Amino acid sequence: xxxxxxxxxxxxxxxxxxxxxxxxxxAFFLLAALIGAEIYRGVPGTAYLLALPLLAVAAYxxxxxxxxxxHFLLDNFGSAKTPVFGPNFIKPFRDxxxxxxxxxxxxxxxxxxxxSLVSVPFMLVVWLAVPVSTTVWGFLFGTFFLxxxxxxxxxxxxxxxxxxxxxxxxxARLQDWGVILSKRHHDIHHESPYDTYYCIxxxxxxxxxxxxxxxxxxxxxxxxxxxxxxxxxxxEREGSLNERSTPG
Numbered sequence: 001x002x003x004x005x006x007x008x009x010x011x012x013x014x015x016x017x018x019x020x021x022x023x024x025x026x027a028f029f030l031l032a033a034l035i036g037a038e039i040y041r042g043v044p045g046t047a048y049l050l051a052l053p054l055l056a057v058a059a060y061x062x063x064x065x066x067x068x069x070x071h072f073l074l075d076n077f078g079s080a081k082t083p084v085f086g087p088n089f090i091k092p093f094r095d096x097x098x099x100x101x102x103x104x105x106x107x108x109x110x111x112x113x114x115x116s117l118v119s120v121p122f123m124l125v126v127w128l129a130v131p132v133s134t135t136v137w138g139f140l141f142g143t144f145f146l147x148x149x150x151x152x153x154x155x156x157x158x159x160x161x162x163x164x165x166x167x168x169x170x171x172a173r174l175q176d177w178g179v180i181l182s183k184r185h186h187d188i189h190h191e192s193p194y195d196t197y198y199c200i201x202x203x204x205x206x207x208x209x210x211x212x213x214x215x216x217x218x219x220x221x222x223x224x225x226x227x228x229x230x231x232x233x234x235x236e237r238e239g240s241l242n243e244r245s246t247p248g
Contacts, residue, residue, distance in 0.1 A: 017088045021113025028116040028153060031123040035132065035146050042133030048140070055144045061204065063151030068199030068206070072215050075198070077222070089114060100190055103160045111160050112153060119149050151201060159200045162186040178202065195219075 043049065071093065080091040092114075096103060103111070122145075126132070132142030158180040161167045165183075167175070175182035181203050188206070189197040197206040198215060209215060 014087070018109070018113075020117060021109050024113055024116035024120055025109065027120045028123065028149075031120065031127055032146060032149065035123065035127050035142055038127070038132035039139060039142050039146065042135075042139045042142070044136050044139055048136070051140065052143065055140065056147050059144050059147035060151050060201065063148055063155060064199045064201035064203065065205050066152065067155045067201045068209065068215075071198040071200060072218070075194070076219055077226075097190070097194060101163050103156075104163050106160065111156050115153050115156050119152055123149055155201045158202070159186070162200070178204075 074090050074093040075097075078086060078090045080086045080094065082090055126142060126145050130142055130145075131138035133139070161171050162175070162181040162183050163186070164171075166172075171180070174180045179202065181200055185203045185206070186197065186200065189200075195215065196210045197203065199205045199209070
């Protein structure tokens with residue numbers, strides 16, 4: 001790996017984290033292959049293959065919901081100075097509000113490295129502890145989990161495409177069909193006060209979560225119950241966002 005490739009990272013991300021992103025992506029694909037091999041060896045019968053479409057849809061919906069909750073947490077809690085997570089996870093999300101199109105300039109590693117790093121520990125546990133190839137429940141869970149991990153990995157790539165004015169034609173078709181996150185849908189999140197439509201895999205949950213004020217209620221609950229979540233931090237965050245010069 002050349003020094004130039006290491007230093008070519010998003011603003012504020014250290015060269016050390018860049019290396020971790022490379023390793024995270026490599027580990028992700030290695031573990032995905034290992035879990036996939038266990039699934040292939042453990043197929044209990046053709047009847048169970050009929051469950052694959054249902055598992056795929058369920059995994060995609062769960063990934064979308066998870067993307068929203070993680071996005072909500074990173075937007076509203078902690079700061080760029082939070083140990084470990086601050087500079088490398090929280091800061092990119094906060095910077096994204098002031099420069100929404102900056103994600104378009106991220107390369108493959110910048111775009112997908114953090115999602116890989118988050119996924120790898122869970123993948124390692126599944127590979128080591130779940131009897132994927134020897135039990136029916138292990139096969140079904142392993143298959144669901146691998147599909148979920150794949151959707152999580154792709155989430156920030158979908159997010160990046162949603163900020164492109166002219167994404168590749170095949171991507172635009174998927175966006176138009178509602179298969180992946182579209183620019184029109186995601187632009188709602190970038191409207192003041194930037195506190196809704198957090199889901200960024202496809203966004204299918206966003207209208208429901210918005211109507212039920214799920215994240216608004218979750219934030220109030222967390223700020224009342226979790227030590228250190230000062231309500232004034234939200235006011236400060238909104239004030240800084242209102243000063244941005246680039247529309248979402």
